[in-house]
Amino acid sequence: MFGDRYIQRTPQSKKLFEEAKNYLPGGVSYVIRFFEPYPFYVSKAEGQKVWDIDGNAYTDYWMGHGALLMGHRYSPVIEAIKDQLDLIPHAGFSHEWEVKLAKQVIKMVDSVELIRFTNSGTEAAMYSIRLARAYTGKKLIGKFEGGWHGGYDALHLAVSPPYELPGSLGITEGALKDTVILPYNDLDGVHRIIKGLELAAIIVEPVLGAGGFIPSDPEFLKGLRELCDEMDALLIFDEVITGFRLSPGGAQKLYGVKPDLTVFGKILGGGEFPAGGFGGRRDVMELLDQLKYKDPHKRAFQGGTFAANPITTRAGYTLLSELQRRSEIYNYINGLGEKARNALQRIFDERGFNAHVTGIGSLFAVHFTPVKPKDSKTAQQKKDVNLARSYFKHLLDNGIVVMVQDMQHFFISSSHKSQDIDMLIDVTQDFIDKI
Ligand SMILES: Cc1ncc(COP(=O)(O)O)c(C=O)c1O
Known part of the structure; x- marks a missing residue:
């Protein structure tokens, strides 16, 4: 089951979320930071990585709501x-x-x-x-x-x-x-x-x-x-x-x-x-x-x-x-964005999968919709929320975090490497193979 590995690896986060619910409405400080079954709690970060309190590392594509253009702790x-x-x-x-x-x-x-x-x-x-x-x-x-x-x-x-x-x-x-x-x-x-x-x-x-x-x-x-x-x-x-x-x-x-x-x-x-x-x-x-x-x-x-x-x-x-x-920073992050958008779309298209990758520059999102969204209406119409959540969990299981659980928004920073994108592509391919 998608998400099983995440649950096995995050007992401390599970415990802290149970406690948090007593003090913070819904256990969180911003509703979009919640995801099923419970969010992990971060303890440190560097570059494109965050670590949770159970010691697991994640490649982070959320990058502090997109604020961290240069990665964590630049x-x-x-x-x-x-x-x-x-x-x-x-x-x-x-x-x-x-x-x-x-x-x-x-x-x-x-x-x-x-x-x-x-x-x-x-x-x-x-x-x-x-x-x-x-x-x-x-x-x-x-x-x-x-x-x-x-x-x-x-x-x-x-x-x-x-x-x-x-x-x-x-x-x-x-x-x-x-x-x-x-x-x-x-x-x-x-x-x-x-x-x-x-x-x-x-x-x-x-x-x-x-x-x-x-x-x-x-x-x-x-x-x-x-x-x-x-x-x-x-x-x-x-x-x-x-x-x-x-x-x-x-x-x-x-x-x-x-x-x-x-x-x-x-x-x-x-x-x-x-x-x-x-x-x-x-x-x-x-x-x-x-x-x-x-x-x-x-x-x-x-x-x-x-x-x-x-x-x-x-x-x-x-x-x-x-x-x-340093204009080369923009060439670099936009290049990674382009690589990810093209590769992910290719994976979906090869399988005739109802999924579309939108974005520009260092931003991209994955939509499990029948048509490529051109506005927020088409991004919501006939969206397969279950599939989006499964993809989210599969990424988590494989040490990749991207928000939010119903629509994955990827922010690339200058600390991401081409190998990070390769890993994302492989993990996405694996997801499609498992579906
Ligand atoms: C386009 C846009 N405008 C405004 C805001 C609100 O900014 P803040 O969360 O700093 O209040 C956000 C936050 O994500 C945003 O994406």
Whole structure:
């Protein structure tokens, strides 16, 4: 049975999960970290590997929710932070690293002229929406089916089907009444829905992330740009996953489309620390400027106790300044992604198996669906969840971890080796042979 070996090897994790359930709802701190029958508990990590408390090693394709572009414990980041711990880990005052990181992001991402930092992608998305509303004086926000922008009420809708239901209990109708759900990769559909509406902004992931690593059609993003210009609405790219991953300048560089605002997270904090940020056009971002707008009621607000803390900003600066110099990192991780996507698809096709590999660059996902998904609807339609869970367990049995159990999202880091991908291919072949 798939998963048997995992159970035999993880008695300590099983025990700790039983205990955790007494103290943490569902035993976890984030529902997507749970999987059947119980999650393992990590004790250490290095490069592309994590170890659990029973001493088992796993090749990690989850990479800290995709934040760890260079793998676990990337030494330049870790060394910089050790030094920062001896200086000032938390300031609550202005410090040089926030300036350095801001300057660095602005150098790398063409559309960003000013930026503010937060502690998570969720916060950054929330503040970007507020800012867009403040700037345009309008209320409505367009967001896409399958788009995930974190748990902010106004955007926690239409993440998974049924799209018309809020993504959580406790979200009021009031919080959602200004959110307009739009179909992904379907420009005509978007035009139809927004006709006659006054939108403040459209927020979009250039590559659908949690929805299944489904890249936008280039014409789709270009069309959204034109549409936003016509409507005097802001185009917001959520690059929490794609930022600094698909290229030093993110997905927007790759697609050649310039958003008005961009939301960042994950890699922005060097991969190891809580991070978020939003930035973009000077005239829009200036609405946060207390020097320009002295009356707090005439400007937009953003802030937080740990916003732009020295640990995160120094880690982020250390990593991003290196990424800007070393384009070979991108060739390397994108090459591994290409290799994995092609080989896995070939294995599935040879057996006439209903499975499809989507993705771009160092991102790929496996879908047990009859058709290749082009949006989150087709990624969910007739999905064989049992097969997806069996694949997940088979990978675990063979020392490979990838989240989530119902749809495997692989993040490749620069610490992954070609042999890791070979092993993934072999283990997948073995899975198909056993089915
Ligand atoms: C595209 C996207 N936006 C926003 C978020 C939310 O970021 P965070 O988890 O840091 O709040 C995520 C998280 O995975 C994400 O993938």
